[in-house]
C-alpha cells in the first residue's frame with residue numbers, strides 16, 4: 001500500500017543529503033571527540049564547524065550552542081537549569097497552557113521543588129497575549145517560557161513582543177521553537193530570545209539530536225552531569241553523526257525557507273478550501289494568519305477524531321488527532337481545551353501537517369478519503 005504521510009509535526013523522514021553527510025561518522029570517522037589521536041581530534045573539529053554553522057544561521061554566538069538528545073532534553077536542560085541556578089532570585093515561572101508536554105511536565109516537576117508556575121490561557125485562536133505575560137510578572141519571576149509555534153494548531157506566538165517585555169523586566173525568556181525551526185526564519189538577536197530549543201527530526205534531520213541555545217549571560221546549572229563535554233554543561237560523548245546531520249538539515253532548511261513555505265501553503269490552503277466546500281459542520285482551529293504554513297487542524301463535529309485517524313490509516317494515510325489514549329480513556333488535546341473548545345469538539349479534531357514530499361494528487365486522495373470517512377462516521 002502506498003503511504004501518504006501528512007504528519008510532519010510528529011516527525012519527518014531524513015533528507016538524503018543529510019543522511020549521506022552522516023554516514024561516514026558511523027563507520028570510518030568513529031573517533032571519540034575527546035581523544036587525542038587524529039580520528040578523535042578531527043571529530044572535535046567537525047563538531048566545532050557544525051556549531052559555527054548553526055550559530056551563524058540562528059544569529060547567536062558559537063559558545064551559546066549546546067547539543068542535546070532532542071527537543072525534550074533541550075526544554076528540560078534550559079528550564080531546570082535556569083530555575084535551579086536562579087532560585088535565590090525568585091521562584092516564579094510563567095508559561096502557557098498550550099506548551100508541549102516537554103515544557104508542561106518540566107514545570108510540574110519544578111512545582112514539586114518549591115517553584116510556582118503561572119500557566120497563561122491563550123485567546124480562542126490560540127495566541128498568547130503579551131499583555132497577559134506582562135501582568136503575570138512579579139518580583140519573584142525568573143523565567144518566561146512561551147513556545148514559538150504550537151505543535152497541534154500551528155499558531156505562531158508573538159515571541160518578539162514577549163522577549164521585549166522579558167528584557168524590560170530583567171526576566172529570562174525561553175522559547176520552545178521545535179515546530180518553528182525549518183519553517184520560520186529565526187533570528188535570535190532580533191526576537192530578544194535568550195534561550196531556545198530545537199529538535200532535528202522535525203525538519204528532515206535525524207531523531208535523537210537537538211540543540212539548546214543559551215545566551216552566554218544566563219546563569220544556569222548543569223542538569224546532565226558527566227564528562228567535560230559541551231563546556232561542562234552537558235556530559236556525555238557527543239552524537240557526532242547526529243550533530244553533522246542536524247547542522248546539514250538546518251542549512252538546507254534555511255536555504256529553502258521561501259519555496260518550502262510556498263509549497264506548504266499551497267497544499268494547506270487547497271486542503272482547507274476543499275474541506276469547507278465538501279463537508280458541513282466543521283471548525284478550523286487556531287488563528288489563520290499567525291500560523292505555520294503546513295498546519296491544518298479541523299474539528300468535524302459529531303465524530304471521534306481517533307476513529308477518523310484509524311480509518312484514514314487503513315488507506316495508508318498518516319494523520320493525527322491530538323487526543324491521547326491512555327489506559328482506555330481518551331484525553332482530549334490540552335491545546336484545544338485551552339482555547340476554550342468544548343470536549344466533544346476537541347475530540348473530533350484532525351491534524352494534518354504537510355511536508356515537502358506531499359503533492360496536490362496526494363492531497364486530493366486525502367480529501368476524498370476524509371469526505372468518505374466523515375460521512376460514514378457521522379451515520380454511526
Ligand SMILES: *Cc1c(COP(=O)(O)O)cnc(C)c1O
Nearest residue numbers: 070071072100102151178179199
Ligand atoms: C516534537 C516536539 C518536542 C519534543 O522534541 P523531541 O526531539 O521529540 O524530544 C518539543 N516541543 C515541541 C513543540 C515539539 O513539537
